[in-house]
Amino acid sequence: MQGEPEVSPENESTADAALRFSVLGPLRAWRHATELSLGPPKQRSLLALLLVQADRPVRLHRIVDALWDEDPPEHAVNVVHRHIGALRRLLEPELTRRTEARVLVSEAGGYRLNTEDEALDLLRFRRLRDAARAASAAGRPAEATGLYVRALSLWLGRTAEGLPRTAHSHTVFAGVDAEYLHAARDAADAALAAGDTSRMLPLVRQAAESDPLNECLQARLILVLAAEGMAAQALDHYQVVRSRLTSELGVDPGPELREAQIRVLRGTVAPARTSRSGDTRAADTRAAFSPEASRGAGPVAGPGAGPQAGPGAGPGTTPGVRPAQLPADLHAFTGRRAELDWMRDLLPTDGGTPAAVVISAIGGAPGVGKTTLALHWAHRNTHHFPDGQLYVNLRGYDPAGVALTPSTAICYFLEALGVPAEDIPPSLDGQSALYRSMLAGRRVLVVLDNARSAEQVRPLLPGTPTCVTVITSREQLHGLVASNGARSLRLDILTVTESIEFMAKRLGAARVAADRQAALGIAEQCGRLPLALAIVCARAEDHPSAPLADIAAELAESRDDLGVFAVGDPATDTRSVFSWSYRTLTPEAAGLFRLLWMCPPHGVSVQAVASLAGLTTAQTRPVLSELTRASLWTEPAPGLYGSHELLRTFSQELSLAEDPSEAREDARRRLFDHYLHSARGAATQLYTHREPLPLPDAAPGTQVLSFTDTDRAAKWLVREMPALEAVITRDSGHGTGAHAWRMAATLELVLDRRGRREEQIELHTTALAGAQRLGETLGEAHMHRVLGFAHVRTNDHARGAAHLERALELFTDMGDVPFTALTHRYLAFLANVRQDHREALAQYKIACSLYTSTRAYVGIASVTNEVAWTRLLLHEYEEALGDCRRAVRIAHRSGNRNIEAAAWDTMGVAHHRLGQQDEALEAFDHALTHYRALNDASLVADTLVHRGEALAVTSPQEARRAWNEALAILDVLGHAEADRLRELLEEHDEVPSRSGPVTINI
Structure with missing residues (x-):
């Protein structure tokens, strides 16, 4: 453990201070020469939050949000008050009930922590940084370099390092980390300009190592190395960064990195006055990335040119994927100058609040160019967002009436940010929390296209001040403006001048100028609507010799004939334009x-x-x-x-x-058959242990995909999941329902592995309705079975029981032995949840008998292990141990590693309950070996919890390590058990013992 900070020119004035604090690295505090013990994690998180906002009031609701994110307990406010009291006693032990606090005071519905500038390292850092910036601006780079060295030397790690993940993901901490990275960048520029890089090299290296995909920092490090006479190391580092960008992000170095490499190769980096090579020539005082320096390096071009910076995660974080999801920009974009200028002013600044731009068309008319404007602005400003751009079409006004749910949209974003599908939390709250954490401290642009409502958008808003969100919608989204501080921009149709400019870009200025009156007529016939103009111009491009007057006349004639397609507003009557283009098709x-x-x-x-x-x-x-x-x-x-x-x-x-309706129905069936039969092929490739659902033959003319490897099957399912889910909702709502339940059954394990229980319940409920309407007994049985288990896992026991009992009745009547047995196991699971363990054993006995009758050994092994777990709940440990051994033998002979791992885990718990600790640990190790080989993270965490219980008897610290490892896994999964385990670790100073096993409901 480190001692108190060294007294140096930076902190000498703090040596006599009664209280001193450090947040630039691990959170620490001292009274005079004695370091203080800051208490449990929640209390330390609260102190850190107050310190990074020192001398400013922090409202109570913001404290609660920071400590518990969006899922605070009912007693959260009382817990905050309790920690405030404990901190006051710690910081001001002389306080009595009759004296007012001077350090931690109540103010404005919250609390403020008062501290002297020199008593907090963050305030000293900011003072030095600001002085350095002023010196640089005044043309004194040598002075600035010295100040930057003193400022950066204060940093010992991430802001308040070591806090719980829930607290540390808050934007205020990410903002401070971003200040450090920006200061390191500016410091390198100052040192290069001053020719004084020797002191700066280790500090820039430290910053670059904390964010290895941040290209601007890596470029500065390359230049600083070259200035120090280490050109070979600089070029080696360029190759390291280039390989890292290629392997982790799939991108080539951006212009800053390439420019740095070229300058090193050409020897245009001025050596430091006291460089390691001994060269003492005068330093080049130009900034490393000034226009003059760029000209000296020569032009940089070629494939991939453009900003390609890595993610801006804070120091100590794992860099994520840099998404680049923006659809292509429109090459003929015209006008919107005032709107582009307005949007330009919304770019974030350090410490600012998240910006949200709402773009809506007048009267909600589509086709006015909302998406085009948003994407054009986004492409023009990608250099402001080096950590990536996220894009999603929320389908708020989809013709099929199916808008994208916030949960689905967040899952797309999380997967784009590199989160494996199986690691995405099941609930919307958990997904939102992980999404905000992934964006914390990064400069990312988020484009939410075609939103339906504020409720659809609100969970998708980042919580970090470094991100900008651009939203397009027909609605004005007043709720976001009122409650989230969004800025609203109402987009009108093009002006006459802009419409003519649009046509000139597409058709050529000469052609438009030759018949300007006809061009004006076309613009008016199109309602000066960008989408309509684009369609007309596409037709005109295909007929370059056709006079614009003929096109204008055709448009004018079609208006009256095709009034059935009018929208009712002459300014946005696009159907005549669409019909005209449609009639030119083969x-x-x-x-x-x-x-x-x-x-x-x-x-x-x-x-x-x-x-x-x-x-x-x-x-x-x-x-x-x-x-x-x-x-x-x-x-x-x-x-x-x-x-x-x-x-x-x-x-x-x-x-x-x-x-004809028959032709439409035939087309719909072929499309749904394509998705259904292809999905079954992919699911069968992934889950070979599950018997594929028999399907009717695909309709003639259907293209069915085949899959020969699991990787291609998994990728196809991820890419096509929205379409597969749409088959369920559309067939249930507007079709026969035959495809809906079969698709839902096919996707059962796919959805289960992704942990999206609420989505699974919604989809299978929809499919159940379709099966019942169709009179498909088998489909109804499967949907009841899946829904019953899903409801039990979400603690809706009554609804789960009703579904399972109906499934059992239907499967029994049909004589379906395997699924009758599986339904009995689900009923046993429910009985155990309800603490009726004898009923659970009775259900398992029936299931085992059914499996035995068909010699289904994997089923027998599963039931035997589940019986063992039930005996643990009944404290029948010796009997449980015997069942475990039998389950291991059967599973091993059947080659089912998953069931074998489960039986080893249960055996470990049984040995632990019998006081046989060595045997328990050995069994847990067997289980962990299997689960890790299967990449089943949730069950690895479950077994680690059980292993921690066994270790708590003899090795409390090892037990804590096991539980912390489990907690880290559960946090990534967004699992509900994470909070219970975290509270257990936070509220007890010593390792607690438990009277019963922990069951993780994965």
Whole structure:
């Protein structure tokens, strides 16, 4: 353990202070020469929160949010008051009930911690940093370098290092870490300008090591190494960073890193006056990244040029993936100058509040260019967000009426940020907390496109001041403006001038100028709506010799004939424009366009479109190409197709008007068969132990994918999950229901492994309704079984029991032995949860008898282990031990490693209850070996908890290590047991003993 800080020029004035604090690294405090013990984690978190906002009031609700995130206990306020009292007694032991506190005072519905500037290292750091910046601005880089050295030397690690994850993910701590990284960057520039890099090298190296994918810091380190005469090391470090960026992010170095490399190769980095090479030439006083320096290095171009910085995680964090999800920018973007200027002013500054831009069209009219403006601004400003850009279409006004849920959107973002699907928490609150933690301290742009409501958007807002959120919506989202401080921008149609400029960019200035009056007519016929103009221009591009006057006349003539497609507002009457383009298509393309509204909105593959049309993929590609050329369909990514929502609505209206119902139904069945049969193939490849659900033959013309490896199957399921879920909701709501329950049953294990229980309940409830409407007894039985178990796992016991009893009745009537046995096991699980262990044993006995009748040895092993666990709950330890040994033998002979691991874990608990600690630890080690080989993190955590219980008897510190390891896993999973385990560790100074086992409901 470190002693008190050394008295130096930086802290000499603090040596006599009664109280001194340190938050730049581990949280510490001293009274005179004695270091203080700061109490349990929650109390230390509270002190750290007050210190990083020293001399400012911190309201009580913000304290509660920081300590418990969004899930505070009912007594949270009382706990805060208790910790405040303890801190006051610690910091001011002379206080009595009649004297007022001077250090930790009550103020403005919260608390303020008063401290002298020199008594807190963070305040000293800021004073030195600000003085250094002033010196740099005044042209005194040598003075600035000295001040930066003194400031950066105060840093010993992440801000308040060692706090619980819930508290440390708060934005105030990430903001302080960001201050450090920015100061290190500026310090390197000052040192390079002053030719004084020897003192700066270890400090810049330390900052660069804390954020290894931060390209601006790595570039500074390369230049500082070169200035110190270590050009070879500088170039080696460039290669290390380049390899890291390629392997971890899949990107090439950005311009700053490439510029640094080129300057080292060309020898244009001025050596330090006292460099390690002994060169004492005058230093180049230019900043490392000034325009002059860039010219000296020469131009940098080539593939991948552009800002490619790594994530800006704070010191000590694990760098994440740098997402780049923005769809392509529109090359012919025109106008919107005032709106772009307004949005430019929303970029975050250090310590600012998160910005949220709400872009809505007047009257909620679609097609006005909300998404185009947001993406154009985003692409122009990616350099402000070196840690990535996230994008999602929330489908708030999807023609199918299915908006993206906040949970689904957050899961997409978390997976884009590198979180494995199985590690994503099951609840929306847990997902939001993990999402905000992943963004804490990073400079990330979040684009939420096509939002339906404030409720849909609010969980997706980052909590860090370094991020900007851009939202597009037809609604004005007043709730976000009122409660979240969002800024609202109402987007109008293009002006006449902007419309003409738009056409000139697409068609050429000469062609538009040759018939400006016709161009004005086209603009008005299109309502000066960007989407409509784009469609007309695409048609005009395909016919370069056609006079604009003819196009304007065609548009004018079509308005009266196609009034059935009008939206009722002449300024936004896009249907005449869509119909005109539609009528230019070949019969094959027109027929396909009328069916495309059935496709999922997130993007569809060629195989899915081919199934819809009943064509081969070779026949489908040229038809899709025709639609994309006419701007009636787009290809946002190679091989994936989609369209604007208005065009999907238009496609649906055309289909309902022109296609026979039988043709629409045949197309829908082929599309759903494509997704259902392909999903079964992928799920069967992943879960070979589960008997695949028998399916009716796919309709003729359906393209079914085959999978030969688990990696491709898993990736396909992740990419297509929105479409697969859409099959359930759409078939239940508007189809026969036959696809819905079969898809839900196919996805049972996929959803279970992802831990999305609430989503699973919602989807299977929808599928159950479809099966019941259809009269599909087998489908109804499966849906009741899955729903029963899911409800029990979410502690809705009554509803779970009702579903399971109905499932048992149906499976029994059908004579389905395997699933009758499985339902009995689910009922036994429910009985154990209800503490009716004898009933659980009775249910297990029935299940075992059914498995024995069919010689299903894996089932027998599973039941035997579950019986052993039930005997533990009954304190029948010797009997439980015998059952465990039998389960291990059967599972081992059957080759089922998962069941064998479970039996070893249960055996360890049984040995522990019998006082046989060595045998218990050996059994737990067997279980952990199997679970780790299976990559089953949740059950690794479960076994670690049990191992900790056994270690607590003889090795309390080892027990704490096991529990802390389990807690780290549960935190990543967002598991409800994490809070119980955390409270256990926080509230007891000594390792607690427990009277019963801990069961983790994974």
